[in-house]
Amino acid sequence: MKRSSNSHSIETVFAQADGVIDPQTGGVVPPLQMATTFVRGEDNQPLSPDHIYSRDDSDLCRLAEAILAKAEDAEAGLLLPSGMAAVAAVMRTVPTGGRIILQSGIYWGVIKWVREFCARRSIDLIEVDCSDTAALRSVAVSADILWIETPSNPYLKTTDIKACAGIVAEIGATLVVDSTAATPVLSQPLNHGADIVMHSATKGINGHSDVLAGFLACRDASSDLWQAILTDRHDAGAVIGTFEAWLLIRGMRTLPLRIERMCQNAQTLAEFLSNHPSVEHVLYPGLPSDAGHDIAQRQMKGGFGSLLSIRVKGGREAALSAIGKLNLFKRATSLGGVESLVEHRHTIEDTVPDDLLRLSVGIEAVDDLIADLDNALR
Numbered sequence: 001m002k003r004s005s006n007s008h009s010i011e012t013v014f015a016q017a018d019g020v021i022d023p024q025t026g027g028v029v030p031p032l033q034m035a036t037t038f039v040r041g042e043d044n045q046p047l048s049p050d051h052i053y054s055r056d057d058s059d060l061c062r063l064a065e066a067i068l069a070k071a072e073d074a075e076a077g078l079l080l081p082s083g084m085a086a087v088a089a090v091m092r093t094v095p096t097g098g099r100i101i102l103q104s105g106i107y108w109g110v111i112k113w114v115r116e117f118c119a120r121r122s123i124d125l126i127e128v129d130c131s132d133t134a135a136l137r138s139v140a141v142s143a144d145i146l147w148i149e150t151p152s153n154p155y156l157k158t159t160d161i162k163a164c165a166g167i168v169a170e171i172g173a174t175l176v177v178d179s180t181a182a183t184p185v186l187s188q189p190l191n192h193g194a195d196i197v198m199h200s201a202t203k204g205i206n207g208h209s210d211v212l213a214g215f216l217a218c219r220d221a222s223s224d225l226w227q228a229i230l231t232d233r234h235d236a237g238a239v240i241g242t243f244e245a246w247l248l249i250r251g252m253r254t255l256p257l258r259i260e261r262m263c264q265n266a267q268t269l270a271e272f273l274s275n276h277p278s279v280e281h282v283l284y285p286g287l288p289s290d291a292g293h294d295i296a297q298r299q300m301k302g303g304f305g306s307l308l309s310i311r312v313k314g315g316r317e318a319a320l321s322a323i324g325k326l327n328l329f330k331r332a333t334s335l336g337g338v339e340s341l342v343e344h345r346h347t348i349e350d351t352v353p354d355d356l357l358r359l360s361v362g363i364e365a366v367d368d369l370i371a372d373l374d375n376a377l378r
């Protein structure tokens with residue numbers, strides 16, 4: 001597929017899918033090539049050197065990776081079949097007997113998988129609240145990986161990427177940032193000193209709640225760690241399907257636009273909810289009163305994301321009563337889609353306070369969302 005080689009701004013790269021045009025038809029949307037294998041000519045050479053077997057040779061996967069790598073200002077990017085597959089691909093580079101420092105209070109699926117993985121591999125696991133740089137510094141010892149998530153899910157804590165980069169330089173670790181809640185539109189962790197950035201592309205990047213995908217991008221594609229991840233995907237075969245890549249490219253065309261609207265809506269809702277008589281506390285880095293606001297302002301641009309959590313006055317019963325009365329906010333897990341979702345995290349993760357509701361704010365008219373929340377909370 002033909003691609004324009006340019007240095008346009010990221011909105012343009014997303015809108016035009018990096019300038020892709022189907023050379024055969026002139027189609028402005030890339031064709032869906034579903035073949036898993038490709039013929040060789042009479043001389044036994046591949047007809048196209050880039051097309052031998054689709055585990056490695058999906059043009060659509062390569063295109064989606066190129067778009068996202070540009071957005072992250074990365075040397076290279078890699079798609080995997082889910083966010084968790086991306087997490088696992090990074091963690092599997094840690095040798096038996098190694099050490100991982102993991103931010104506490106992050107996405108539960110990561111904590112659970114990493115704990116079990118470390119136990120199996122005799123890897124030393126240190127869990128610490130990395131949004132507290134002093135706490136991190138006090139436990140930091142030589143390690144293979146420092147894993148942070150900012151803003152974190154579901155507590156919306158902001159972690160100072162630059163400060164963490166300073167610490168990994170001292171302890172010789174690789175800094176990995178799960179930037180799912182920020183998306184590449186709002187933050188480029190590699191430009192703040194991270195070595196690897198990870199996304200669940202299932203969330204805001206695809207944005208339509210119809211694709212599972214994970215993404216990794218690196219600052220240095222020649223590093224041993226990145227090469228190990230590349231080899232592992234090639235040999236162990238954790239690849240994304242062609243149709244999923246096609247859907248992802250389609251979804252990403254509107255990514256900057258969606259994120260802009262979602263951030264505006266989330267900011268408005270956070271301000272509305274922080275003045276609501278039924279709400280004890282709003283967790284959102286866009287509020288000036290939030291502990292992470294100043295750092296978030298430094299390492300995010302254009303908004304503070306579409307995820308926020310509230311602590312409802314009256315505890316578990318009040319929270320469950322409110323969630324039951326919501327109409328526009330759909331009661332479902334996940335985040336980053338165009339439709340607003342709400343979740344009582346305690347129901348599936350019992351360490352989360354039972355008065356906490358997590359909101360993923362979509363692109364609906366904000367007045368409708370306010371009315372829905374106000375009605376449910378009263």
Ligand SMILES: *Cc1c(COP(=O)(O)O)cnc(C)c1O
Binds near residue numbers: 109149178180214
């Ligand atoms: C959803 C999520 C993941 C896992 O991604 P999947 O695509 O569901 O496998 C990892 N990190 C964060 C912050 C998430 O929200």
